[in-house]
Amino acid sequence: MIDMNPTPAPTEPEVDDIIINCTPEESQQRLEKCQSCVNFYTDEDTHTKCRGCDCNISMLISFKFKECPLNKW
Secondary structure (H helix, E strand, O other): OOOOOOOHHHOOHHHHOOOOOOOHHHHHHHHHHHHHOOOOOOOOOOOOEEOOOOEEEEHOEEEOOOOOOOOOO
């Protein structure tokens, strides 16, 4: 079973200067890897999702501190 506990955003004062959002290019690279995976699908509300871990892919690919639970990126 995959651990579905979300990784919290960095909140320590010393990491205030770290950009937590991926660049559009980084997000696009992640999305392309997800789209090439057999677990990728779009639900009835047009959200991009993963059958392997039930992630909301559009949210997951946006943050640098997040990782693919299936180790695809």
